[in-house]
Amino acid sequence: MLRLQKYLSIAAVFLFLFSCQDDIDQQDNNPQGTITNASPLTSYLQRVAMVQTVQDNVIDGSTYCMIKFPYTVTVNNDQIAINNAADYQKVVDNINANNYDDDIVKIDFPVTMVYYNYIEKFIPQESDFNDLIDYWNMYPDLLSKINGLNINYPITINIYNSASQIGSSQSIISDQAFFNFIKGLNASQYISLKYPISIVDYHGQTKSINSNLEFENAIKYAIDYCPENNIVTLNLNEVITKGSWDIPYYFDDSEKTSSYSGYSFVFKSDNSVVATKGGTSETGQWESTIQNNVRELKLTFSSALLSKLNKGWKLFEFNNSQIRLRDINTTTDYLYFEKQ
Numbered sequence: 001m002l003r004l005q006k007y008l009s010i011a012a013v014f015l016f017l018f019s020c021q022d023d024i025d026q027q028d029n030n031p032q033g034t035i036t037n038a039s040p041l042t043s044y045l046q047r048v049a050m051v052q053t054v055q056d057n058v059i060d061g062s063t064y065c066m067i068k069f070p071y072t073v074t075v076n077n078d079q080i081a082i083n084n085a086a087d088y089q090k091v092v093d094n095i096n097a098n099n100y101d102d103d104i105v106k107i108d109f110p111v112t113m114v115y116y117n118y119i120e121k122f123i124p125q126e127s128d129f130n131d132l133i134d135y136w137n138m139y140p141d142l143l144s145k146i147n148g149l150n151i152n153y154p155i156t157i158n159i160y161n162s163a164s165q166i167g168s169s170q171s172i173i174s175d176q177a178f179f180n181f182i183k184g185l186n187a188s189q190y191i192s193l194k195y196p197i198s199i200v201d202y203h204g205q206t207k208s209i210n211s212n213l214e215f216e217n218a219i220k221y222a223i224d225y226c227p228e229n230n231i232v233t234l235n236l237n238e239v240i241t242k243g244s245w246d247i248p249y250y251f252d253d254s255e256k257t258s259s260y261s262g263y264s265f266v267f268k269s270d271n272s273v274v275a276t277k278g279g280t281s282e283t284g285q286w287e288s289t290i291q292n293n294v295r296e297l298k299l300t301f302s303s304a305l306l307s308k309l310n311k312g313w314k315l316f317e318f319n320n321s322q323i324r325l326r327d328i329n330t331t332t333d334y335l336y337f338e339k340q
Contacts, residue, residue, distance in 0.1 A: 033212050034160070034192050037185035038255065040326070040334050041212055043143075044219045049179040050116045050145035054228045056082075058091055059105050060113075060129075063144050064136040068112040068120065076101045079108075116145055117183075118176050141321040146219055148202030148226025156194035157181070163188040202226040213332065223317050236295060237288050239320055240267045240337075249336040252308065259305060264340060273299065275306055282306060297325055309335065 035042050053066040059082070060067055070083045075094040081087065095103045110124045113132060123129050154173045161167075172178045185191070196208045197215070202222060209215045223229050245267070247260040263277045273286045284301035295315035301307045313325035313335055323337040 034190040035212065036190055037182070037187060038249075040249075040251075040324075041216050042182055042185070042191075044146065044216065046179055046182040047143060047146045048149050048151065048219060048222075049175040049182070051114055051118055051175075052147065053114075053116050053145060054147055055085055056088055058088060058095070059107065060133065062133050062136050063116075064139070064142060065113045065115045065132070067107065068114050071111045072108040074106045074108065076103065118179060141319045143317075143319070143322065146222055147228040148222035149218060150200040151175070151178070152198035152200065152206070153178075155197050158192045158194060160190045160192075161188055162190065202228075213328070216332075220316060234319065236297070236315065236318060236323070239318060240286075240288070240297075240323065241269050242320075244340045245323070245337040246340050247336065248338045249334060250309075251334040253331060253333070259308075265337065275301065297323075311335075 051066060054063050056066045057063065059073055067082070070081065072079055072081050073091060074080070075091055076098070078094055080090050080094065082091075091105060095105075107126070107129065109126055109129065110122065111129075113121045113123055113129075115121070121132070123132065153175075154171050155178075157170050157172060159168045159170060170181065172181060193212070193215070195210045198206060199209055199218060200206050201218070202225065207218065209218060243266075245265045246263060247257065247265075249255075250257045250260055263275050266274045266276075267286055268274070271286055273284050275282050275284065282301060282303055284299060284306065286300070287298045289296050289298070291312070291314075297313045297315060299309045299311065299313070301310060311327045311333070313327055316324040316326050318324060321339040325335045325337075327333045327335075
């Protein structure tokens with residue numbers, strides 16, 4: 001409770017600092033809640049701002065890096081200059097032109113690779129490129145860029161530093177600037193996005209976002225429906241019943257992850273789930289259903305601590321090693337599972 005009161009008092013000071021503006025400015029500034037570097041929305045926004053590495057997969061086959069413009073490739077003995085994203089279609093057209101050729105895409109080295117996090121690496125020859133792709137293939141479950149949602153910049157972010165008790169404001173003008181801004185946040189900084197914020201969805205439609213929850217829901221929509229975010233189709237029931245899981249993040253009105261530190265969860269195919277800590281185990285039940293077109297994971301435990309997880313959690317996203325759930329009521333709660 002003390003931790004929650006501290007957070008609320010900091011948030012109140014933060015909002016007060018940025019409400020002391022003239023009437024015109026107040027009309028434009030519509031705070032919708034503070035977030036920190038540990039908040040789920042923060043990590044989702046950083047993934048939206050990552051490099052769009054999937055766009056050149058027809059050439060490099062990697063979701064976690066792309067080749068920096070300009071460069072050339074050779075496809076079916078035809079040399080193609082890649083100067084911008086529109087040139088990828090030339091490669092696709094060449095591949096589709098004939099059903100009886102080899103369709104081998106050969107990159108003309110040297111090139112520079114750009115990672116999902118904007119780091120660049122010079123690649124002098126093909127063997128170095130193959131080593132790099134092999135490296136990224138070792139991390140198939142790395143949470144990659146969220147495609148299908150583009151932010152129209154500039155946007156304004158209000159910042160309150162609880163350590164120095166200083167408030168400030170920063171204008172963000174690009175995805176790279178937004179990514180690096182989030183990367184540089186520390187635990188004492190509380191931020192508030194200045195709404196409305198304009199985005200473009202994967203249908204090419206411009207939409208106005210007016211709150212943190214609206215932003216998170218728009219990201220959820222992109223994860224679910226943009227084809228570039230669903231390269232591999234997985235079955236939640238098959239994933240969750242393989243191996244054991246811990247809880248890297250739990251938020252219920254405030255962050256309470258430490259309450260479940262040391263717990264290991266094993267989900268069994270008979271819909272029982274065994275939670276173990278320090279040699280003591282408790283068996284509960286789990287159920288995965290579809291409710292209103294949304295996958296729901298329901299947990300049932302009987303002990304005082306574990307029963308706090310007894311909710312109909314809505315699936316946000318998952319892969320072979322991470323499962324992210326949320327529960328939206330008057331507030332939004334989060335439960336993450338990570339494979340041990």
